[in-house]
Amino acid sequence: VIGFLGYTGYTIYLLRTPSEQEEVDASKKTLVILGTGWGAVSLLKKLDTENYNVIVISPRNFFLFTPLLPSCTTGTIEHRSIMEPIRNILRHKKAQVKYYEAEATKIDHQKKVVYINDDSEIKGDTSSTEVPYDMLVVGVGAENATFGIPGVREHSCFLKEVADAQRIRKRIMDCVETASFKDQSPEERKRLLHMVVVGGGPTGVEFAGELQDFFEQDLKKWVPEIVDNFHVTLIEALPNVLPMFSKQLIDYTENAFKEESITIKTKTMVKNVTDKTIEAEFTRPDGTKEKEVIPYGLLVWATGNTLRPVVKDLMSQIPAQKDSRRGLAVNEYLVVNGTENIWAVGDCAIANYAPTAQVASQEGAFLARLFNSLAKTETINAELAKLSAEQAKATSDERTRILNNIKALQRQLRRVKQIGPFEYSHQGSLAYIGHDKAVADITWLSGNIASGGTITYWFWKSAYVNMCFSTRNRALVLLDWVKSYIFGRDVSR
Ligand code: NAD
Numbered sequence: 401v402i403g404f405l406g407y408t409g410y411t412i413y414l415l416r417t418p419s420e421q422e423e424v425d426a427s428k429k430t431l432v433i434l435g436t437g438w439g440a441v442s443l444l445k446k447l448d449t450e451n452y453n454v455i456v457i458s459p460r461n462f463f464l465f466t467p468l469l470p471s472c473t474t475g476t477i478e479h480r481s482i483m484e485p486i487r488n489i490l491r492h493k494k495a496q497v498k499y500y501e502a503e504a505t506k507i508d509h510q511k512k513v514v515y516i517n518d519d520s521e522i523k524g525d526t527s528s529t530e531v532p533y534d535m536l537v538v539g540v541g542a543e544n545a546t547f548g549i550p551g552v553r554e555h556s557c558f559l560k561e562v563a564d565a566q567r568i569r570k571r572i573m574d575c576v577e578t579a580s581f582k583d584q585s586p587e588e589r590k591r592l593l594h595m596v597v598v599g600g601g602p603t604g605v606e607f608a609g610e611l612q613d614f615f616e617q618d619l620k621k622w623v624p625e626i627v628d629n630f631h632v633t634l635i636e637a638l639p640n641v642l643p644m645f646s647k648q649l650i651d652y653t654e655n656a657f658k659e660e661s662i663t664i665k666t667k668t669m670v671k672n673v674t675d676k677t678i679e680a681e682f683t684r685p686d687g688t689k690e691k692e693v694i695p696y697g698l699l700v701w702a703t704g705n706t707l708r709p710v711v712k713d714l715m716s717q718i719p720a721q722k723d724s725r726r727g728l729a730v731n732e733y734l735v736v737n738g739t740e741n742i743w744a745v746g747d748c749a750i751a752n753y754a755p756t757a758q759v760a761s762q763e764g765a766f767l768a769r770l771f772n773s774l775a776k777t778e779t780i781n782a783e784l785a786k787l788s789a790e791q792a793k794a795t796s797d798e799r800t801r802i803l804n805n806i807k808a809l810q811r812q813l814r815r816v817k818q819i820g821p822f823e824y825s826h827q828g829s830l831a832y833i834g835h836d837k838a839v840a841d842i843t844w845l846s847g848n849i850a851s852g853g854t855i856t857y858w859f860w861k862s863a864y865v866n867m868c869f870s871t872r873n874r875a876l877v878l879l880d881w882v883k884s885y886i887f888g889r890d891v892s893r
Contacts, residue, residue, distance in 0.1 A: 422495035428453050431771070432514055432531055434504045435539035436460050436486050438757045439745030441869075442764030443537060443771075450495035451775030455531060457516055458540075459503040461486050464562060465868055466757060468877065470606040470832070472565035474572070474614035475889040479562045481876035484869040500531070504540065507714045509739060512536075535741050537767060538714070538728065542705035542747040542755065551673030556701035559603055568700060572611070573893040575697035580625050592697035593629040596678060598670050599702035600636030601643075602831045605653060607700055608634045609834025612660050616835070618888045632662045633694070635680060637669040642839070644754065644829055645850075649839040652852040653831075660835050668692070673699065705755055711748045726750050732821030733770065734763055743767055753824050766822045773819050780813045830860050 429452050433440050436458040444456065465482040472479045490497045502516035505528075514536065518527040544560060546552040557568045572595070578584070579592040595611055597604045612632050620627055634641065634657070640650045641664060657664050665682070672679040678694040707715075711728060715721040720738025721729055728744040729737045730751050736742040745767060746760030753759040784806060791802045828842035828849075838860035839852040851859075861881075868874045 418491055418496060421491070421493065422450050425453065429534040430455065430532065431535045431537070432457065432533035433537045433539065434458065434507075434514065435541060435746070436463055437539060437541050437746055438466070438760035439749075439764040440537065440539035441486075441489060442761040443539070443745065443767045444489060444493070444497070444764075446765050446768030446772075447493075448772045448775065449493040449497050451772065451779075452535070454493075454495075454497040455533075456486065456490070456497060456499045457502055457504055457514065457531065458486070458499075459501060459519060460561075461499070461501050463489065463869055465864075465873060466560075467830075467864055467867070469559060469562075469565050470603070470610045472562070473559065473568040473607060474610050475569060475891075476610065476613075476884050477877055477880045479565055481880050482868070482873060483562065484873055488870075504710050506710060507536065507538070507717075507742075509714060509717050509742065512741070533741075535771075536743070538711065538736070538742060538744040538748055539746050539760070539764070540708055540710060540748050542711075542727070543708050544701065545704045545706040546701065547703070549670060549672065551675075552670075552701055555673050555675050556598070556699040559607055559700060559702055568607075568698070570893050571698050572614070573891060576619060576623055576626055576630075576891075577893065579629065579697070580623060587695075589626075590629045591676060591695035593626055593631060594694070594696045595630070595632045595698045595700075596694060596696040597632070597634045597700045597702060598678070599704065600634055600638065600641030600664070600666070601702060601704060602829070604634055604636070604700070604702035605641055606832050607702065608632050608657070608662050609660070609832055609837075612662050612834050614889060616660075618891060621888070622891050633665060634662060635665045635668050635670060635678070635694075637667070639666050641666070642831065645831070645839060645841050646848070649841060649850050649852050653833050653839055656833050656835065656837055656852075662834070705747055708748065714742075724750060727755075733819075734767060734822055751822065751824070756829075758827060759824055762824055763822060766819075769817075770819045773816055776816045777813065780809050780816070784809050784813075830863060832857065832860055 431452040432455045433443065434457050436456065441463045447454065462483040462485050468477055468482045471477040486499055490499060500516060501520060502518045504514050505517045506515040512533055514531045514533060516529060516531055544558040557571060558564045559568065575592045579589045597608045615630050619630065642650050642653055654664055667683045668680045670678055670680045676695055678696055678699065680692045680694060682690045682692055684690060707727060715724060715728060718738035727748050727750040730744050730749050731737060734743045734745060734749065734751065736744050745763040747755040787802050787806050791799060794802055826843050828840060830838060830840045832838045836854050836857050837852065838857040840856045840859060842849045865874050865877055868877055
């Protein structure tokens, strides 16, 4: 409690309004940051904004704590509890940061310009323009991969943004209420209550677990007529779910799902989606294929990431990116290969790590340290150049003073921390699997601890509450948990 109050007090103490911040200074370099996700926000958090003219561009004017997004699909957590307004983040900075709510549509690497477009509902006279930069950080993330499978975009729900979670939440209740409609046929009722998740990565697994919880803890009680037909199925093309977890946790998850009555269909690849059915292909142990048509009411598509068009376009302008397929290839300082003044962080960059929040946030923090140190070095070097010029013209008395100043600056320069290449430190992986159980692969003293169950679930809860962006977010998430525990989840559409 003391820690919580202390932290809250400190946060309030740090609050500034934009009028109290240092003004934009045209003599400084312009640093443009694209995105307000894990990479961009962790960079902003640690960046000394007084060293640059910082401009943030993103169509989303908030940071979203994505690890808890699956909980928003069933109303365990309200989406606003995991959103932090970007304006709130920026007002804590010492110098003003400009924010434009817009999508970057093109980066002209030669001209050093970003073209932006305001795609919000309300538009002013100007809705597209360009922003020049000296330094650019691309942290635009990725979009949902569909692998060109017909019908996926039209008929399924993704789980990346707040709007996706809201859509799923509505759709679950729509399916439940339509299935309960008078004179609904038994087949149609069964179809409507078949909730299918495609993709057995952490997103698919966590959502399937949350949905089954919703059914067991609330829906079953409030809408008893759906009890016999409500069913969750998880479809995965590979032989098992959660490939990034250790074998024992994969087995643990698959067994837990069996106990929770969630069906897992592995080695099953979805090939086509219509408005009411999924066509999939199952690979038998002898390698032969079997076609299957699966009727569904809700389809959640969680098969990972693909490149955004703006990133693809940038890559096409840079010959050094020719062989890169999964994202912007970067060097050990996160500089985009083939450029000198563009850096990339998070899911749009490839630095040999999985596209996770943990990687993105460490990359963002690294860039902040790098930029802070670059700025300090540049300031000291500029002072040194000025003093050297003065020294050449000075009288012998003045020379001694100038020499002393030069020596002091050189000492300062040596003290500026030299930043080594980016190194990722993997803390582990965590996933909620439903029924108050979670799995965790934690890196500990160069070893690995694998654990699964209810204690791990409490660890998962406390780790995620701690990782929430702000004290406000933490308090809201805790309240949401208490609220849904006491009153149940809200089953309105
Ligand atoms: P993912 O890439 O981890 O998993 C997608 C799965 O979909 C794969 O296993 C793939 O085999 C399967 N798939 C692809 N096409 C298919 C098809 N046509 N039919 C059936 N299955 C198909 O995706 P994700 O879960 O969205 O995660 C994306 C990234 O974010 C990953 O790096 C993940 O580690 C990270 N993440 C981590 C957490 C966590 O640690 N709790 C949570 C969410 C996401």
